[in-house]
Amino acid sequence: MRIIQIVENLDKGAVENWLVNVFIKSREYRPDWSWTFYCILGRPGKLDDKVRAAGGNILYSPCTISDKFNFLRALRHTLRIGHYDIIHSHHDFLSGFYLLSTIGISFKQRILHVHNTDEALPVGRKWIKNLLLQPFKWIGDLLSDKIVSISNHTLAMFIKDSQRLKKKSQVLYYGIDFSRFEKPHSSSDIRSSLNIPTSAKLLLFIGRMDPLKNPIFVIDVLNELLKQDTNYIALFVGQGELFEGVKRKAEGYKIEDQIRMLGWREDIVDLLHAADIFIFPRLEEPKEGLGLVVVEAQASGIPILVTKGIVEDAIVIKELVGILPLSSAEEWASVIINKLKKPSGISPAEALQQMKMSRFNLSTSTRSLIELYETPLV
Numbered sequence: 067m068r069i070i071q072i073v074e075n076l077d078k079g080a081v082e083n084w085l086v087n088v089f090i091k092s093r094e095y096r097p098d099w100s101w102t103f104y105c106i107l108g109r110p111g112k113l114d115d116k117v118r119a120a121g122g123n124i125l126y127s128p129c130t131i132s133d134k135f136n137f138l139r140a141l142r143h144t145l146r147i148g149h150y151d152i153i154h155s156h157h158d159f160l161s162g163f164y165l166l167s168t169i170g171i172s173f174k175q176r177i178l179h180v181h182n183t184d185e186a187l188p189v190g191r192k193w194i195k196n197l198l199l200q201p202f203k204w205i206g207d208l209l210s211d212k213i214v215s216i217s218n219h220t221l222a223m224f225i226k227d228s229q230r231l232k233k234k235s236q237v238l239y240y241g242i243d244f245s246r247f248e249k250p251h252s253s254s255d256i257r258s259s260l261n262i263p264t265s266a267k268l269l270l271f272i273g274r275m276d277p278l279k280n281p282i283f284v285i286d287v288l289n290e291l292l293k294q295d296t297n298y299i300a301l302f303v304g305q306g307e308l309f310e311g312v313k314r315k316a317e318g319y320k321i322e323d324q325i326r327m328l329g330w331r332e333d334i335v336d337l338l339h340a341a342d343i344f345i346f347p348r349l350e351e352p353k354e355g356l357g358l359v360v361v362e363a364q365a366s367g368i369p370i371l372v373t374k375g376i377v378e379d380a381i382v383i384k385e386l387v388g389i390l391p392l393s394s395a396e397e398w399a400s401v402i403i404n405k406l407k408k409p410s411g412i413s414p415a416e417a418l419q420q421m422k423m424s425r426f427n428l429s430t431s432t433r434s435l436i437e438l439y440e441t442p443l444v
Contacts, residue, residue: 067099067439070148072141072155072164076103076124077111078330080358081156081181084240084431086113090120091241091432104144106131106157106164134163142167151175152439158182158224162206169209175443178210179238180224183352207231211443214238216356217379223352238438239379240358241431244422247365247414251339260326266299267291267406270341272334272359273348275306282308283347285315285325286395291402292321301326303337338366339414343402348375350392356380360387365421367414369405371398382424383417385410 076082089101102123105111114124125144129136145153145167153168154177155161161178168176206213207228213235215221225231257264269288273279284300291298302312302325309327316322331337338344344363348354350373357380363370370387381387390401412420421427 068150069152070102070104070150072104075105075107075109075111076113086117087243087428088241088432088435089122091428093120095436138167145171159202162202165209175211177212177214178206180215180220182355183220183223217377219353219377220355238434239425239431241428242426243428244365246335247418251336253340256336256340262299266297268341269300270344272303275304275308278349280347280349281312282315287398289319289321290395290399299324303328303331305329338363341368342406343369345371348373350375353377361426365418367417383420385412
């Protein structure tokens with residue numbers, strides 16, 4: 067089986083990290099399959115060496131997507147000479163554009179994968195996006211053999227009421243290597259490295275620093291908490307347009323000493339184990355495609371507080387996860403205080419075991435993907 071995956075690039079994205087982990091795991095089951103990753107950004111990523119070490123191939127687009135004609139021509143040339151059995155495209159509505167390059171080329175399957183609900187297209191102006199969104203969806207529908215999504219909500223948002231799309235669509239959950247949570251983790255080492263007292267109560271936010279993820283609201287909540295107890299500190303993991311805005315908000319409240327801006331980190335599991343509570347106040351609409359970081363947080367066993375912007379599929383251990391409307395920072399602070407006073411009763415070991423047995427287990431996800439590829443078209 068020869069498979070080509072159309073991705074952004076093999077770097078920090080949740081999609082690419084999941085896909086690389088599934089690729090490596092799949093070598094245990096189908097070692098003779100050939101995987102190629104076609105990176106549309108045309109540049110290397112931090113996962114490249116990992117893929118090559120496992121026997122994968124990586125190709126970089128020689129043209130930017132803004133050079134539409136030459137981009138499609140280069141992709142089409144790659145597809146023609148590669149003799150692939152499956153093309154699997156991971157860019158939601160934009161996949162319809164990519165699939166134009168497959169016209170007249172034979173594949174066993176052409177798969178369109180939907181990972182988000184925000185109906186985004188990298189075209190700059192909003193009116194151009196609105197103009198192109200529906201035609202790209204029609205093209206994707208016409209040229210794909212299967213449509214896959216990461217949650218029931220995300221799939222429903224994409225297919226709407228189309229009976230045609232329903233017949234060829236399914237949910238494929240991300241897989242997580244939960245063995246990372248089994249290793250010993252030292253909360254004191256993390257706190258010491260960040261100059262945080264062992265007695266401090268740590269709030270943890272992980273995600274892109276953008277308006278949808280709503281990191282500035284965490285500062286509002288922290289400010290309310292500090293009115294009652296000066297022993298709270300908030301950790302922010304991520305980068306984005308609001309990175310400086312978060313710092314300015316803290317400075318406005320004069321609580322900048324109570325935050326740590328960490329950027330992107332590789333030691334997410336260690337930070338989860340060091341934190342007292344994970345909070346994710348994403349805007350409620352549009353909803354998160356899944357909320358992979360919320361899934362991972364449950365494996366640590368710490369309390370979690372999210373908005374209704376997280377889909378139901380992501381919540382496995384309901385005792386750990388509190389769901390609050392995006393209302394007042396005072397209400398969020400009150401709930402956090404209560405959660406820290408009243409533990410869930412689930413130990414980290416029990417939480418980890420539940421996640422290992424869940425639909426998000428890496429082996430389960432890998433076998434599901436293999437089944438997707440091996441199931442012939444009806």
